[in-house]
Amino acid sequence: xxxxxxxxxxxxxxxxxxxxxxxxxxxxxxxxxxxxxxxxxxxxxxxxxxxxxxxxxxxxxxxxxxxxxxxxxxxxxxxxxxxxxxxxxxxxxxxxxxxxxxxxxxxxxxxxxxxxxxxxxxxxxxxxxxxxxxxxxxxxxxxxxxxxxxxxxxxxxxxxxxxxxxxxxxxxxxxxxxxxxxxxxxxxxxxxxx
Numbered sequence: 001x002x003x004x005x006x007x008x009x010x011x012x013x014x015x016x017x018x019x020x021x022x023x024x025x026x027x028x029x030x031x032x033x034x035x036x037x038x039x040x041x042x043x044x045x046x047x048x049x050x051x052x053x054x055x056x057x058x059x060x061x062x063x064x065x066x067x068x069x070x071x072x073x074x075x076x077x078x079x080x081x082x083x084x085x086x087x088x089x090x091x092x093x094x095x096x097x098x099x100x101x102x103x104x105x106x107x108x109x110x111x112x113x114x115x116x117x118x119x120x121x122x123x124x125x126x127x128x129x130x131x132x133x134x135x136x137x138x139x140x141x142x143x144x145x146x147x148x149x150x151x152x153x154x155x156x157x158x159x160x161x162x163x164x165x166x167x168x169x170x171x172x173x174x175x176x177x178x179x180x181x182x183x184x185x186x187x188x189x190x191x192x193x194x
Contacts, residue, residue: 002035002193005077007070009084009095013043018130018171018179019083025183026081026128029190038073042098045070049097059106071102079124079193080160082150086131086138090146099154108158118159125155125163126189135169164194 006027010019027037047064050056063071074080084091103109110117127150131138138144147165155163166189168174168182 002030002078003076004030004035004037004079004081004190004193005073006037006039006081006083007074007095007098008039008041008043009082009091009098011043011092011094013041015043017085018168019085019128021179021183022128022130022168022186023081023083025186026083026126026190029187030193031190032187033191033193035190035193038077040070040073042095045098047098047101050100056100057105057111059104059111063101063104063107067098067101070098071107074102075107075120077123079126080155081126081128083128084130086129086133086146089142091150103154103158116157118157120155121159121161123160124194125160126194127151127155127163127165128168128186129165130168130171132172133169135167138167138169 006023008019008023010017023039027039030037045066047067055062060071082095084095090096105111105116108118108120110119127147129147147167151163151165155161166185174182
């Protein structure tokens with residue numbers, strides 16, 4: 001049994017988006033397989049954005065109180081799932097702000113400034129991204145730069161490997177059959193915790 005933290009990165013607190021349905025199905029599949037699941041809904045957490053290097057480097061002591069439980073869940077998890085819509089070619093700003101606040105030196109990476117070491121080794125991740133464009137265009141034309149940044153420069157830096165991805169494109173044009181395939185794939189991946 002794995003501990004799974006699902007980070008719902010859609011910034012709309014009203015919910016009801018494809019990201020929410022995908023997260024629900026991933027979580028349902030994981031629970032059915034006996035895994036424990038914690039949902040972190042970023043849109044419902046009130047926190048400030050980081051504004052200085054000094055604040056970021058202060059580590060856990062500077063983590064806003066409203067994010068401590070989310071930070072603890074990420075640290076305790078064996079597997080992280082990050083779900084978000086592609087906005088302006090990358091993750092929404094609210095999710096990026098969340099990651100900056102939660103993934104601090106001394107918490108997920110050592111405070112050694114010469115060459116920090118990841119403190120999240122042994123954990124894996126699944127990145128789920130929805131987008132209006134075709135996935136092929138995102139991968140080939142845009143080179144999936146934001147996905148690669150998250151995999152290599154954030155998750156990889158803190159020691160999370162592997163960081164697999166599931167990309168869903170042309171979401172506004174997807175019919176019920178296509179969406180059902182997506183939801184089924186999330187339940188399967190959740191059951192395997194990959």
